[in-house]
Amino acid sequence: MEMMIFFDIILIALGVWCVLKGADYLTEGAAAVARRMRIPEMIIGLTIVAAGTSAPELFVSIVSALKGTSDMAVGNVVGSNIMNTMLIVGVAAMVAPMTISKNTVKKDLPFTVAASMLLLFLAFDHFLGHVGGFLLLAVFALFMAYSIYTASRSQEPADDTPKEQSSMFKNTCYVLGGLLLLIVGSNVFVDHASNLALQMGISEGVVGLTVVAGGTSLPELATTVVAARKGQSALAIGNVIGSNVFNILLILGLTATIHPLQIEGITTIDMAVMLLSVSFVWMFAFTRFKVERWEGFVLLIGYLLYLAWLIISL
16 A cells, blocks of 8 residues: 555656656747747747646646546646745745736736636536636637737837757657657656545545645746746746636636536635635735735745645545
């Protein structure tokens, strides 16, 4: 029994590594191909790079849904969003106060609150079907169209300076290799996380909210803390909040469209915590466009209390 648990933990870690490396390779290769095709940097940032940071959640959620573990798919997204806004922003703000851009406060944060409310409404009956999935994808398409439109209006003149470009063959290998690692890693991760939950008597929903969400949120955690130390917090928190929008609208929308999600282990309280967490970040940032150290401490304490509630309710 103990050997099986140890074996599952090792393979879960291996799956996480494959998913994270796969996302890196896919993003790097796809961005390089886009540059060779002279696609503007603004479009690359809003689409390929943004989607690349959410690729771990996307593949893990889709694989989870196809394998019949809907709770893990939804728990992955809900848990990742809670972790992004409470743990990651909280720790980063404690390292150094985080300055937040006006665009993030006025557009991204309120839109994330609205997306969280929409998910809470659609999944209130613990079911997210094809219609709900299509609606989430439609809202995501509108959000992306608006983001690209507003960014293109403020876009600086293109830099015509020649840039060193790697070969198309190498970039294609990066894209294909990244996809392969994502697919293999997601399957290994989901299979052995499910096994671990079964052997330890833990629900798949709780595993999705904690283990799976933590594994897929590692890039945001590392990037945001390092950026805060370097004084580049505005860009980092924009990426964290942006990934929350991608997680709800694109990932759950696409997952529910492919396979309807019957949600049993994710409660209304989990959804409400997700909504409250981003609402608190918006409230903290709204006053002085900054999240102070004490506010980061409040977010971190809130996350630890939520984890304690999860453990007590097992």
